[in-house]
Amino acid sequence: MDKPVQTLKIVCIIPARGGSKGVLQKNIRPLAGKPLITHTIGQVVHAQHDIDVYVSTDDPAIADIATQSGSRVIMRPESLSGDTATSESALVHALSKIEQVEDVDYVVFLQCTSVFRSSADIDGALSLIIQEQCDSLLSVVPSHRFLWRVGDKGAESINYDFTNRPRRQDMDRQYQENGSIYIFKPWVLSQLNNRLGGKIALYPMDERSAIDIDTELDFKVAELLLLHSASE
Structure with a gap:
């Protein structure tokens, strides 16, 4: 029998x-008045669902700010902190530490470089996967783009027939992964070493949510949008 949601x-x-290279100390750099990672922690803390939030890091400065922002911290080893380390490796390590103490039904995986989500988005995504x-x-975000690739015989259209170009509104509904919210049951990660597997749900978000903060320009654009939203 399924557990009650509560x-x-x-x-x-x-x-x-x-060790971010593109922007030094990116995860704790101030954005619209507070460290980047604090935006994401706050979204989880203020969600309606009861969620324990953990930050996985190798950096004491990040750990301090995460703790001050309402998160627990799991320090990860250097072997999982280099440029070639995957998100899945950090997730496996963190989840193994958590499951030493308690059983987990769902894991919400958030990237702090995706700030354009809300607590309501996290709640909505959780409600969807449970229901x-x-x-x-x-x-995801809706996508209406015409995609191409270069094949052995030259350029090829991927998601439409260029000889019979459809109107955008007549195309099959397609979505682009935005990197903002992932949720999975622990078995998916442990058995597949992947954040996705089994029966997969899509949670649509607005186009702004696809902004990923990775460069100086990204920081400037995100700050303008956040300050504009705050003034509305």
């Missing part, structure tokens, strides 16, 4: 290593 154990893991009885979920 008894489900839900944890959120936010990987945030200290649809799915094993994993990813957030």
Whole structure:
């Protein structure tokens, strides 16, 4: 029998290593008046679902700010903190530490470089995966782009027939992964070493949610949008 929603154990893991190269100390750099990672932690803390939030990091400065912002911290080893380390490796490590203490029903995986989500988005995504009885979920944005690739015989259209170009509104509904919200049952990660698997749900978000903060320009654009939203 499925557990009642109020008894489900839900944890959120936010990987945030200290060795960012594009923008130094990116994860704790101030954005619209507070450290970047604090935006994501706050979204989880203020969600309606009962979620324990953990930051996985190798950096004491990130750990301090995460703790001050309301998160627990899992320090990860250097072997999982280099440029070639995957998010899945950090998730496996963090979840193994958490499951030493308690069983987990759902893991919410958030990247702090995706700030354009709300607590309501996190709640909505959790409600969807629970109601649809799915094993994993990813957030997406609607896509109406005509995609191409270069094949052996030259350029090829991928998601439409260029000889019979459709109107955008007549195309099959398609979605682009935005990297903002992932949710999965622990078995998906342990058995597949992947954030996605089993029956997968899609949680649509607005186009702004696809902004990923990775460069100086991204920081400037995100700050303008956040300050504009705050003034509305």
